[in-house]
Amino acid sequence: MEATRRVLVVDDEEGMRATVAANLELEGYEVVEARDGAHALDLVRQQRFALVLSDVKMPGLNGVETFRELRRIQPDLTVVLMTAFAIEQLIEEGIGEGVYAVIYKPFSMDHLMRIVARALGSRGVLVVDDLPAVAESIVAELKAAGLRAEAVYDGHTAIQRARDEAVDVCVLDLAMPSLDGVKTYEQLRRMSKQITVIAMTGDAAPEMIHAFTSRGGYACLHKPFDVRELMHTIARARSEPGTC
Structure with a gap:
């Protein structure tokens, strides 16, 4: 075998x-x-x-x-x-x-x-942020800790990557141009119920955060956050019965 x-x-x-x-x-x-x-x-x-x-x-x-x-x-x-x-x-x-x-x-x-x-x-964590420096920084820290991760910079690319690859967890900025985090999340969920989506935000409106969580989003982290907090959230999501 x-x-x-x-x-x-x-x-x-x-x-x-x-x-x-x-x-x-x-x-x-x-x-x-x-x-x-x-x-x-x-x-x-x-x-x-x-x-x-x-x-x-x-x-x-x-x-x-x-x-x-x-x-x-x-x-x-x-x-x-x-x-x-x-x-x-x-x-x-x-x-x-x-x-x-x-x-x-x-x-x-x-x-x-x-x-x-x-x-x-699993092929790891997909980090989505329209600020490339932010996305790449998070990915670098996740990789340094031994997790598989990659960065993309808009919702459309995130959806394509999730379609092409076995995305396990998506870490998604809510306030993005063109296709915001909530709309991206909705499309990801329609495509696969197996993807756990963790939102992150620095300036998203409370209504957007509520829209994400009320639709079943796993968690929302507020920037700036320690990447260890994100790693704990990822591990918890992977461990819980309702997210597998």
Whole structure:
């Protein structure tokens, strides 16, 4: 089977690991199991994986430390963290360094399978702003943290890119000429319900923000914002059942 369907499951709890692996295999994935972080690193040195599902709280290397080492071996590796504990500092570090999503135990296997399918089908984040310097700056910071991202500068191009590519998340300025953010969002949603749209604005009218959120827009960030806030919003959107 191609590496694009190969998933590594890392969990020190054998029962949990086996349950996740069995469900993934039923969905047609090739699954390899690792009993801890060190074992996962050995496996990734031997073969390529498309996705790693890793528990956070493990003896030896925790899930975030494992994620960091895995990324050194395979920089483009997509990692989803699983946790039953509210280890907020660790989770924040992982998200700030490019973890794809965090899923909290107990979770339904249907929910996990949706996240896996989304992660494997994703080509990253599309940033749309009519000010190229703003769009490129956000993309540069997302890429520096290990996320896949690209910039476009108007709504029409955003719609075309979403049509041509498997866009996962669209970060969309609301106040743009020609085709504003709300109209762009409406067209994106008509094209695919799978795209999560996060708005950003520095000067959009309150009515425009309301129009975006009332139509189902995921969140609206107010400029200037820390890109870590955006990364947390992206990871949260990818992790929630209603957005997969």
